[in-house]
Amino acid sequence: MFWKVFGDLCLGFLTTLEIFALTLVIAIPLGLLVAFGTMSKFKPLKWLLVGFVWIIRGTPLMLQLFIVCYGPGLIGLPPVKDPMVATIIAFGINYACYFSVIYKGGIESITQGQREAGLVLGMTKTQIFFKIILFQVIRRILAPMSNETITLVKDTSLANTIMVPELIKQANVIAKSFAMNYLTMLLYTAVFYLIFNGLLTILFNKIEKKMSFYKV
Amino acid sequence: MAFLEIENVYKSFGKTDVLKGVSFSLEKGEVLSIIGSSGSGKTTLLRCLNFLEKPDMGVFYLNGGELFNANTQYDDHELRQKRLSFGLVFQSFNLFPQYTALKNVTLALDLQKIEKAKKLGKVTKAQKAEIYAENEKIAKELLSSVGLEEKMGNYPCELSGGQQQRVAIARALALSPEVLCFDEPTSALDPELTGEVLRAIKELKSSDRTMIIVTHEMDFAKHVSDKVIFMANGVIEEVGTPEEVFDNPKSPLTRAFLAKSEEVI
Ligand SMILES: Nc1ncnc2c1ncn2[C@@H]1O[C@H](COP(=O)(O)OP(=O)(O)OP(=O)(O)O)[C@@H](O)[C@H]1O
Ligand SMILES: [Mg+2]
Numbered sequence: 001m002f003w004k005v006f007g008d009l010c011l012g013f014l015t016t017l018e019i020f021a022l023t024l025v026i027a028i029p030l031g032l033l034v035a036f037g038t039m040s041k042f043k044p045l046k047w048l049l050v051g052f053v054w055i056i057r058g059t060p061l062m063l064q065l066f067i068v069c070y071g072p073g074l075i076g077l078p079p080v081k082d083p084m085v086a087t088i089i090a091f092g093i094n095y096a097c098y099f100s101v102i103y104k105g106g107i108e109s110i111t112q113g114q115r116e117a118g119l120v121l122g123m124t125k126t127q128i129f130f131k132i133i134l135f136q137v138i139r140r141i142l143a144p145m146s147n148e149t150i151t152l153v154k155d156t157s158l159a160n161t162i163m164v165p166e167l168i169k170q171a172n173v174i175a176k177s178f179a180m181n182y183l184t185m186l187l188y189t190a191v192f193y194l195i196f197n198g199l200l201t202i203l204f205n206k207i208e209k210k211m212s213f214y215k216v
Numbered sequence: 217m218a219f220l221e222i223e224n225v226y227k228s229f230g231k232t233d234v235l236k237g238v239s240f241s242l243e244k245g246e247v248l249s250i251i252g253s254s255g256s257g258k259t260t261l262l263r264c265l266n267f268l269e270k271p272d273m274g275v276f277y278l279n280g281g282e283l284f285n286a287n288t289q290y291d292d293h294e295l296r297q298k299r300l301s302f303g304l305v306f307q308s309f310n311l312f313p314q315y316t317a318l319k320n321v322t323l324a325l326d327l328q329k330i331e332k333a334k335k336l337g338k339v340t341k342a343q344k345a346e347i348y349a350e351n352e353k354i355a356k357e358l359l360s361s362v363g364l365e366e367k368m369g370n371y372p373c374e375l376s377g378g379q380q381q382r383v384a385i386a387r388a389l390a391l392s393p394e395v396l397c398f399d400e401p402t403s404a405l406d407p408e409l410t411g412e413v414l415r416a417i418k419e420l421k422s423s424d425r426t427m428i429i430v431t432h433e434m435d436f437a438k439h440v441s442d443k444v445i446f447m448a449n450g451v452i453e454e455v456g457t458p459e460e461v462f463d464n465p466k467s468p469l470t471r472a473f474l475a476k477s478e479e480v481i
Contacts, residue, residue: 116306116310117312119266119267123327127327136314214313
């Protein structure tokens with residue numbers, strides 16, 4: 001049974017992976033920009049971004065997905081034709097906001113002393129960030145980032161609500177076309193999510209171990 | 217004019233006036249100790265000297281030229297250049313935890329030399345390797361001079377507090393600052409570890425190393441300094457040779473402070 005539909009489910013899972021990977025590619029750097037913005041000394045920018053992050057974190061991702069997908073059409077703008085594009089935009093922005101909060105916490109947790117030590121050694125702000133602060137921040141935020149990443153794997157399933165053929169959507173389609181039990185099919189998808197998240201967990205543990213050569 | 221002249225430094229944080237017109241001078245190769253009770257502004261003074269705080273008023277002269285004037289606006293690049301004239305060893309070491317003792321010492325030097333080389337054109341891999349090797353040699357000598365030849369490959373978390381502070385001293389020395397400042401270098405250490413750090417500082421004393429040391433170690437200050445300043449409430453209450461300040465203090469505040477610090481011992 002499982003093997004009969006395995007190939008078709010894999011196709012769905014590929015789309016899931018695509019959402020996952022593209023979201024990270026966008027959200028990891030964008031989150032850093034948002035984090036710097038929310039820490040900016042330029043107050044209007046700061047409050048604008050703090051407000052934006054509050055809205056994004058305070059509303060369901062599914063709602064944001066619908067707004068990105070159908071919103072432009074409703075107000076007379078050209079609609080987002082490809083639901084995949086809408087998905088990546090919504091996910092990218094949503095996760096960038098979550099990441100920005102983690103980054104901000106990580107950056108602020110590095111003591112002023114580290115920055116000042118760099119300054120009195122004549123280093124530039126850029127050098128201090130990249131040579132001293134960044135590594136320590138990455139190490140601090142690895143655990144919360146791994147949590148968010150695992151959440152993202154599961155969140156990709158929301159894209160099925162706007163007809164993106166990801167794993168859950170694909171399971172639905174297969175169930176209909178093979179006249180199979182939908183619940184059984186959903187349980188099959190769980191295998192994909194579980195294995196992939198298991199691999200991610202192992203990967204994150206490895207990185208964490210690698211970076212733990214010094215105590216805090 | 218003396219090697220270092222600090223004139224009329226004022227600094228306040230909001231409504232708190234912390235430095236209220238501090239002036240002093242120092243000759244090349246001299247060691248100045250600054251003593252004074254908690255909150256008298258010693259750390260703030262060192263931070264002003266290292267441009268970690270911007271004085272509200274004041275002028276610094278170094279080596280016969282004006283180094284800093286509070287009335288002039290300097291950009292980040294200029295401040296960075298000026299900072300290199302001073303070094304600072306922090307009370308809490310502030311070593312970079314992700315780098316070995318050796319890399320802690322070479323890091324800033326590597327960056328600086330590569331930056332300089334880049335100004336002259338593209339820096340090849342070979343040139344970089346040469347810079348790294350050269351700096352490693354300097355760092356190894358410095359670490360050996362503070363008794364850490366065995367610990368160069370260790371991370372800060374693998375070192376005792378006293379060893380960490382000696383790495384921090386080597387790190388500050390690597391950039392050959394004109395004036396090296398210490399802010400209570402032994403206050404964060406267990407009593408049995410203070411000796412090794414104080415000895416290391418004492419051995420640095422030489423004709424061309426000018427040092428300013430904020431300390432609560434009165435015996436050390438007495439023996440290592442050429443000049444002692446007693447600070448109280450943001451002003452220099454008394455200044456003189458160690459004999460003058462410790463053995464024949466003129467100000468009643470100095471006398472009270474010294475009496476109190478002896479009580480503690
Ligand atoms: N960034 C700051 N903002 C506000 N007040 C400050 C700041 N830094 C120092 N102060 C105040 O300035 C005064 C002097 O502080 P400073 O750290 O220079 O004293 P100190 O002589 O080094 O004392 P200690 O012996 O305890 O180290 C204190 O009253 C302190 O509260
Ligand atoms: Mg202090």
